[in-house]
Amino acid sequence: MRRSKKNGTLVLISDHTNGLYDDRWIEDVFHYTGMGQKGDQSIDFAQNKTLNNSDNLGVTVYLFEVFKPNNYIYQGEVYLAGEPYQETQPDADEVPRLVWVFPLKLKEGQQEPLIDSEDILSRAVTQEKKVRKLIDGKVAERAAFAPEKPGSRNVVSKVYERNAYISELAKRRAKGICQLCEQPAPFKDKKGNPYLENHHIIWLANGGEDTIKNTVALCPNCHRKMHSLNLIKDVEKLQAIARQEYIVTT
Known part of the structure; x- marks a missing residue:
């Protein structure tokens, strides 16, 4: 005072x-x-x-x-x-x-x-x-x-308008498997779909793009891990997976 x-x-x-x-x-x-x-x-x-x-x-x-x-x-x-x-x-x-x-x-x-x-x-x-x-x-x-x-x-807060088609395609590519820990989704949602969360490898807040080359599907635990630690080895692994999936898709 x-x-x-x-x-x-x-x-x-x-x-x-x-x-x-x-x-x-x-x-x-x-x-x-x-x-x-x-x-x-x-x-x-x-x-x-x-x-x-x-x-x-x-x-x-x-x-x-x-x-x-x-x-x-x-x-x-x-x-x-x-x-x-x-x-x-x-x-x-x-x-x-x-x-x-x-x-x-x-x-x-x-x-x-x-x-x-x-x-x-x-x-x-x-x-x-x-x-x-x-x-x-x-x-x-x-x-x-x-x-x-x-x-x-x-x-x-700033809210990014994510493209629904990018989000859905990322989840379908994962086929119910977390793309980081490679384990099945921990549970299914009310509609019976494997529960995974979309993650932008380079965060949107850091200038990342909302593209299929920058989007993966993760289990809640790995998603939180990426936002807490964002380890280089995990980033590189996800980037490699996203690039490969992009080539296959296109």
Whole structure:
């Protein structure tokens, strides 16, 4: 929190990259954690007091969110929309403590800005990396104090319009066999067809083409493996299969 008495403003920064505060949107309310990195927080401490009394003080409050280091996204002018409440969150030393959470809403006439889905994914990846470094006890401790109601928000994402004929041909070429692990599809869908998923060897997001030479059919496990690891040896194997199938088809 950063206050300017000269301008009568209070800037709130919710930095999702540091993993200390559990700030979250629940529908149209932003639940913002107060100041204080160690020990129980006080509602009368520094800018916690300012935010709690912002209406009486005539302070204008602005909200920014950070999903990538040094990339500040302005969300808009907000106001305290309900009574602050306490919940348990870990402090900077991973010790459980009580924090103050302030329910905030955007001023009337403003809508919650759409966040790029890639920013949400980046936040999740950053948090997962930090969690993996914790010992089992700390992970269990953090999980025990996790909010029961998860945060949610509107996002915008780029959707590629895949060619239905390419998708269908790739699946028919596979004949019910995953083209990576070479095992039968793990189950059949409601219509009795072997369940396989289309995969673009060079991802569309990376400039890959939606062509039969770049499309294969994989079981769900291998599909997830390709999107998690994308190993060179697997890419080369699939490229060789797709090229051969293309020659045969054409």
